[in-house]
Amino acid sequence: MGFAFLHRHRGSTAYLLLAPGMLFLTVFFLVPLGFLAYQSLESGSIDFGYAFTWSWHNYSGAISGYGKQFKRSFAYAGIATVIALLVSYPVAYWIAFRGGRWKNLLLLCIVAPFFVTYLIRTLAWQTILSDNGLVVRTLIDLHILSPGGRLLATGTAVVAGITYNFLPFMALPLYVSLEQIDHTLIEAAEDLYASKWRAFFRVTFPLSLPGVVAGTLLTFIPAAGDFINAQLLGSTTNHMIGNVINSKYNELIDYPAAAAMSFILMAIILALVLIYARAVGSEKLTG
Amino acid sequence: MTDPITRKVFLRRAAASGSILTVPGLLAACGGGSGSPSAGGGTTVAPKLAKTLHFSNWTLYIDNKPGGRHPSLDQFQKKYGVHVDYREDINDNASFFSKIEPDLARGQSTGRDIIVMTDNSRYPSLLVKKGWVEKLDKSAIPNIKNLVPQQRHPSWDPNRDYSLPWQSGFTGVGWNEKLTDPVTSMGDLLGNKKLKGKVGLLTEFSDTLALVMAYNGDDPSHITDKTFNKAIDTIQKAVHAGQIRQFYGNDYASALSNGDLVATMAWSGDIVQLQADNSHLKWQLPDTGGDIWTDNMLIPKGGDVYTASVYMNWVYTPKIAAEIEDYVNYVCPVLGAKEALVKQDPAIANNPLIFPTKQMLDNAHIIDPTALNNEKYQTTWQNLISA
Numbered sequence: 243m244g245f246a247f248l249h250r251h252r253g254s255t256a257y258l259l260l261a262p263g264m265l266f267l268t269v270f271f272l273v274p275l276g277f278l279a280y281q282s283l284e285s286g287s288i289d290f291g292y293a294f295t296w297s298w299h300n301y302s303g304a305i306s307g308y309g310k311q312f313k314r315s316f317a318y319a320g321i322a323t324v325i326a327l328l329v330s331y332p333v334a335y336w337i338a339f340r341g342g343r344w345k346n347l348l349l350l351c352i353v354a355p356f357f358v359t360y361l362i363r364t365l366a367w368q369t370i371l372s373d374n375g376l377v378v379r380t381l382i383d384l385h386i387l388s389p390g391g392r393l394l395a396t397g398t399a400v401v402a403g404i405t406y407n408f409l410p411f412m413a414l415p416l417y418v419s420l421e422q423i424d425h426t427l428i429e430a431a432e433d434l435y436a437s438k439w440r441a442f443f444r445v446t447f448p449l450s451l452p453g454v455v456a457g458t459l460l461t462f463i464p465a466a467g468d469f470i471n472a473q474l475l476g477s478t479t480n481h482m483i484g485n486v487i488n489s490k491y492n493e494l495i496d497y498p499a500a501a502a503m504s505f506i507l508m509a510i511i512l513a514l515v516l517i518y519a520r521a522v523g524s525e526k527l528t529g
Numbered sequence: 530m531t532d533p534i535t536r537k538v539f540l541r542r543a544a545a546s547g548s549i550l551t552v553p554g555l556l557a558a559c560g561g562g563s564g565s566p567s568a569g570g571g572t573t574v575a576p577k578l579a580k581t582l583h584f585s586n587w588t589l590y591i592d593n594k595p596g597g598r599h600p601s602l603d604q605f606q607k608k609y610g611v612h613v614d615y616r617e618d619i620n621d622n623a624s625f626f627s628k629i630e631p632d633l634a635r636g637q638s639t640g641r642d643i644i645v646m647t648d649n650s651r652y653p654s655l656l657v658k659k660g661w662v663e664k665l666d667k668s669a670i671p672n673i674k675n676l677v678p679q680q681r682h683p684s685w686d687p688n689r690d691y692s693l694p695w696q697s698g699f700t701g702v703g704w705n706e707k708l709t710d711p712v713t714s715m716g717d718l719l720g721n722k723k724l725k726g727k728v729g730l731l732t733e734f735s736d737t738l739a740l741v742m743a744y745n746g747d748d749p750s751h752i753t754d755k756t757f758n759k760a761i762d763t764i765q766k767a768v769h770a771g772q773i774r775q776f777y778g779n780d781y782a783s784a785l786s787n788g789d790l791v792a793t794m795a796w797s798g799d800i801v802q803l804q805a806d807n808s809h810l811k812w813q814l815p816d817t818g819g820d821i822w823t824d825n826m827l828i829p830k831g832g833d834v835y836t837a838s839v840y841m842n843w844v845y846t847p848k849i850a851a852e853i854e855d856y857v858n859y860v861c862p863v864l865g866a867k868e869a870l871v872k873q874d875p876a877i878a879n880n881p882l883i884f885p886t887k888q889m890l891d892n893a894h895i896i897d898p899t900a901l902n903n904e905k906y907q908t909t910w911q912n913l914i915s916a
Contacts, residue, residue, distance in 0.1 A: 288630075288655070289658075289902065307912070310916075372787055372789055373727075374787065374789075395775055476775070477726075477773075477775055478773050478775060478776065478914070478916060479916055481915045481916060485915045486915050488915075489911045489914075489915040491627065492623065492627035492628075493623040493624065493627065493732075494623075494904075494907055494911050495626070495627060495630065496908075
């Protein structure tokens with residue numbers, strides 16, 4: 243069958259073009275993933291070495307011991323995703339429909355933070371949210387924050403950091419899907435006596451759903467595994483599962499437990515994505 | 530196993546020397562008379578100095594001049610023609626170890642010739658046990674005679690075959706006197722409501738544990754399950770009460786100097802250096818006692834033993850040790866450095882943080898080394914600090 247397929251000119255070209263990508267994924271994704279799976283079933287310690295023993299208790303131990311951090315990760319990532327969507331949608335809408343000749347410049351502004359490395363941007367938030375910084379002092383003066391209150395080293399700061407850091411991943415897909423909308427469809431809705439809001443909810447928003455789906459996934463998935471924001475902006479009780487994996491891997495050198503946790507995290511994310519795709523309809527994933 | 534080391538090191542060295550080809554090379558060629566046996570091209574195979582020495586250290590841990598210059602390293606380069614690639618990339622022992630562990634486990638060079646790790650962590654002994662550090666070339670370190678006697682026979686390296694102390698230091702409590710009354714007890718640090726949310730503890734297992742155990746009235750040099758659990762409970766209570774802002778590595782320094790922390794567990798010499806920018810910072814051993822530790826220079830497998838040993842010999846010259854001490858303000862392990870420093874900077878030479886008094890030494894505990902390798906303790910600790 244394979245041969246018959248390759249004989250057709252178009253088919254073989256497609257496969258040739260796919261080959262580098264497939265090779266890359268095999269070497270840099272599938273092989274490490276297999277190694278990680280193997281490692282997650284090992285037991286032992288750094289002192290005496292690790293051995294493969296089908297040690298499933300790495301998984302049960304991760305769930306029973308760190309359920310709190312798993313839940314917190316998904317809660318933080320979920321909240322950050324929703325806020326990023328609410329903030330980005332009007333921005334993307336405005337650029338797509340009203341940006342005119344400034345479109346490219348405005349898009350550049352959204353991407354601009356990426357010119358500075360992730361770590362530095364997050365460290366900058368430490369200064370911005372610092373207890374003696376302008377933001378905290380202003381909020382205290384406005385009685386939004388109680389005297390002696392703080393932003394840095396709180397869950398709020400962690401969620402804010404995640405939202406900020408992943409915002410462009412939300413805004414850009416939204417822009418792309420909004421930009422592609424045929425304006426005559428909206429005019430048609432208005433010609434048929436739809437109000438502006440009704441036209442938006444019945445025409446524009448449904449047509450932008452592929453962007454919403456892509457944006458939420460691109461934000462939620464990396465956010466759930468993030469640990470930098472919790473480490474730099476959080477306090478003693480704001481750690482996410484990424485911090486635990488980091489501590490297992492880097493501090494305790496307990497590779498099997500860290501590998502098992504990574505797999506659990508991946509499995510939960512995959513399950514959530516499947517449920518989500520089902521709910522919104524899988525054709526929205528591809529647009 | 531050794532093949533990849535030599536090859537990788539060779540390539541790296543070749544690349545490094547290519548980029549700084551001229552001046553240091555010439556100096557190395559001229560510097561033959563300055564105590565280096567490598568200059569003569571005789572019949573015996575004499576060890577040769579590398580062009581570059583890769584040295585990884587903690588932040589705020591060497592003499593420093595504006596523009597990021599380190600005079601002691603400049604002098605070393607001038608004398609031996611070896612450029613020192615000095616990197617301040619150690620923030621805490623555990624995360625640095627995990628950074629180099631994958632290379633060491635595969636028998637590859639870490640790209641470093643000298644690293645500095647603390648004896649109150651499990652890692653120096655682990656590195657020796659695993660065979661992941663090179664033996665010092667003691668023939669190149671005659672100045673080893675200047676090592677203070679009490680440091681000559683640590684349990685994990687009884688003859689100092691693999692290590693030499695860089696600095697020792699105390700773990701105590703630092704505070705900002707502009708923002709609080711003096712914080713001189715662990716009880717105050719962990720319980721004073723006025724400090725709520727403005728207190729830092731250290732991520733280092735032994736530093737935090739030793740101080741809390743001493744506060745509980747237990748002996749940090751003989752840890753039992755009971756005293757360990759009691760210490761964990763004490764810390765947990767403070768965490769639940771919101772007293773503790775975060776567990777810090779060396780990064781507590783910036784939080785303390787910008788006022789996000791009012792009081793924190795802190796390493797002695799750091800505070801002296803931070804006082805240069807913020808004169809309100811104070812430091813003291815807590816009334817129930819602090820701990821004392823030693824950072825050790827080690828040569829990771831694949832490092833250049835001879836060049837690293839020549840460098841170690843250089844820092845064990847009293848005059849050079851005094852120059853470094855004048856800046857870092859930690860406890861100096863080199864005999865004769867005090868006398869040399871008295872001439873340069875008498876105020877520093879009489880600072881008990883650098884040449885401690887007997888009373889301070891009596892009030893400083895050394896952590897139970899067996900607890901460092903207890904997996905159960907380590908896991909409990911990590912769960913506490915990454916809750």
